[in-house]
Amino acid sequence: xxxxxxxxxxxxxxxxxxxxxxxxxxxxxxxxxxxxxxxxxxxxxxxxxxxxxxxxxxxxxxxxxxxxxxxxxxxxxxxxxxxxxxxxxxxxxxxxxxxxxxxxxxxxxxxxxxxxxxxxxxxxxxxxxxxxxxxxxxxxxxxxxxxxxxxxxxxxxxxxxxxxxxxxxxxxxxxxxxxxxxxxxxxxxxxxxxxxxxxxxxxxxxxxxxxxxxxxxxxxxxxxxxxxxxxxxxxxxxxxxxxxxxxxxxxxxxxxxxxxxxxxxxxxxxxxxxxxxxxxxxxxxxxxxxxxxxxxxxxxxxxxxxxxxxxxxxxxxxxxxxxxxxxxxxxxxxxxxxxxxxxxxxxxxxxxxxxxxxxxxxxxxxxxxxxxxxxxxxxxxxxxxxxxxxxxxxxxxxxxxxxxxxxxxxxxxxxxxxxxxxxxxxxxxxxxxxxxxxxxxxxxxxxxxxxxxxxxxxxxxxxxxxxxxxxxxxxxxxxxxxxxxxxxxxxxxxxxxxxxxx
Numbered sequence: 001x002x003x004x005x006x007x008x009x010x011x012x013x014x015x016x017x018x019x020x021x022x023x024x025x026x027x028x029x030x031x032x033x034x035x036x037x038x039x040x041x042x043x044x045x046x047x048x049x050x051x052x053x054x055x056x057x058x059x060x061x062x063x064x065x066x067x068x069x070x071x072x073x074x075x076x077x078x079x080x081x082x083x084x085x086x087x088x089x090x091x092x093x094x095x096x097x098x099x100x101x102x103x104x105x106x107x108x109x110x111x112x113x114x115x116x117x118x119x120x121x122x123x124x125x126x127x128x129x130x131x132x133x134x135x136x137x138x139x140x141x142x143x144x145x146x147x148x149x150x151x152x153x154x155x156x157x158x159x160x161x162x163x164x165x166x167x168x169x170x171x172x173x174x175x176x177x178x179x180x181x182x183x184x185x186x187x188x189x190x191x192x193x194x195x196x197x198x199x200x201x202x203x204x205x206x207x208x209x210x211x212x213x214x215x216x217x218x219x220x221x222x223x224x225x226x227x228x229x230x231x232x233x234x235x236x237x238x239x240x241x242x243x244x245x246x247x248x249x250x251x252x253x254x255x256x257x258x259x260x261x262x263x264x265x266x267x268x269x270x271x272x273x274x275x276x277x278x279x280x281x282x283x284x285x286x287x288x289x290x291x292x293x294x295x296x297x298x299x300x301x302x303x304x305x306x307x308x309x310x311x312x313x314x315x316x317x318x319x320x321x322x323x324x325x326x327x328x329x330x331x332x333x334x335x336x337x338x339x340x341x342x343x344x345x346x347x348x349x350x351x352x353x354x355x356x357x358x359x360x361x362x363x364x365x366x367x368x369x370x371x372x373x374x375x376x377x378x379x380x381x382x383x384x385x386x387x388x389x390x391x392x393x394x395x396x397x398x399x400x401x402x403x404x405x406x407x408x409x410x411x412x413x414x415x416x417x418x419x420x421x422x423x424x425x426x427x428x429x430x431x432x433x434x435x436x437x438x439x440x441x442x443x444x445x446x447x448x449x450x451x452x453x454x455x456x457x458x459x460x461x462x463x464x465x466x467x468x469x470x471x472x473x474x475x476x477x478x479x480x481x482x483x484x485x486x487x488x489x490x491x492x493x494x495x496x497x498x499x500x501x502x
Contacts (some may be wrong), residue, residue: 020148024144027111036141041142044140047065048065048373049067049330055130063135064122064137067087067134068085068120069110070086071088071114073118081096090174093134095125096139099376107384117144117145118141119171120138123133151174166495172478180492182484183492193293193296198250198276200442204233206258209231210454212237214234216259216260216448217261233257235275236253238319238455239310241458243277244277253276258269266418270477271489274473274474274476275472277426295390297479307319309481309482309485309486311474314415315384320383320385325370325373325390326407328373328377329369337368343363346368347368354374355372365393382415383419386412389410391406391408392406392436396437400427420482421474423471426471428466430462437455437459440452441454
């Protein structure tokens with residue numbers, strides 16, 4: 001097909017759509033002129049939903065019902081129509097006859113469009129072909145659809161349009177709704193799981209005078225009344241640990257986090273986490289808790305420990321591998337960092353396996369070990385694996401290991417090459433914490449935009465005394481991706497961040 005022919009087809013399609021839009025607006029204008037504006041409708045009493053009627057036909061057969069939903073199809077049979085409406089629980093067929101509605105209303109119904117919102121009253125029956133249906137005695141237009149739904153057989157398949165117009169995606173791709181039902185069930189599961197264990201749910205500030213609790217680039221906004229730049233939170237950690245100091249010994253928050261970083265299939269600038277802290281616990285307790293939480297969620301929501309994600313068969317059955325970072329590097333790369341004591345030697349060891357430390361990072365033993373894991377080992381972790389004992393250099397809020405002061409009591413959980421959560425035995429030494437904050441601040445001055453800031457008030461809180469504490473942060477979006485078997489974070493966020501259309 002020539003360029004001219006393609007252009008001519010696009011013009012014809014545009015004209016066709018323009019005509020459809022005008023016809024629908026003309027229909028609305030006529031209704032309004034006749035004093036039957038559908039947008040003036042308010043409440044409509046429903047006595048049944050499609051799903052419950054179809055699932056319990058024996059209970060509903062021959063009973064009168066009042067239902068409402070979006071008109072999804074119409075099939076003209078002359079003196080009768082078969083139609084489908086979709087409500088919150090699914091779709092159900094309507095049988096609409098002129099003998100039941102009368103000529104005037106039947107002829108009016110014939111003019112209604114796919115996408116219109118309607119209310120129907122009638123009785124439940126099964127057609128000769130076995131289709132559970134509503135035999136309509138009356139029908140009412142409740143809202144007019146001025147835009148046509150995507151064409152029946154191809155639907156809405158363009159991913160960019162699906163994300164931008166999630167409302168249309170949910171209408172024409174019903175399977176998408178299941179993903180967000182799983183998300184809701186998972187968040188509910190988290191709350192029930194933690195509430196039963198005596199945790200208290202709280203809310204902490206989104207706007208802060210510093211960015212803290214993680215290494216990430218923040219969003220900056222401005223408070224006019226105070227004349228002050230503020231940071232949108234990159235973590236909830238430091239406020240939650242203040243509450244541990246204050247005597248709330250088991251605390252959690254489910255909330256939105258904002259990081260001014262790149263976007264890809266695993267990252268969205270705003271995402272949802274749950275962070276939880278438990279006094280008198282350590283990172284081993286957090287491993288036990290995380291494993292039980294996620295494995296029980298799989299069984300409760302999916303009915304199985306087995307799932308498929310990113311092309312891999314994954315088992316979430318309890319008993320996940322736990323391995324220190326240096327042992328994982330030794331296992332997969334064949335180099336042992338533990339006997340090495342010199343920074344330069346550690347950097348050379350990393351370079352020997354093709355790992356180079358980014359220029360904004362210091363060339364230290366800890367960074368060399370971490371970069372080996374990050375660049376070469378993480379991609380090999382498929383089944384649930386806890387990577388423990390992270391270097392101090394990359395763990396400014398975690399407690400040092402008693403067996404090796406270069407390491408911390410920290411873990412991250414990896415499944416299918418993806419980090420699912422992060423946890424520490426929390427650092428509660430205010431002197432050590434201040435020194436680490438100072439180190440982070442120095443890195444920030446040298447150009448590391450992800451390095452943390454000094455939080456003097458948090459140091460003050462620690463000086464009052466914080467008990468030994470275990471803390472855990474879980475990426476809810478990633479966990480939902482796992483449970484749904486989806487490879488893109490945009491599939492599990494209803495309205496992901498999108499670049500505006502020019």
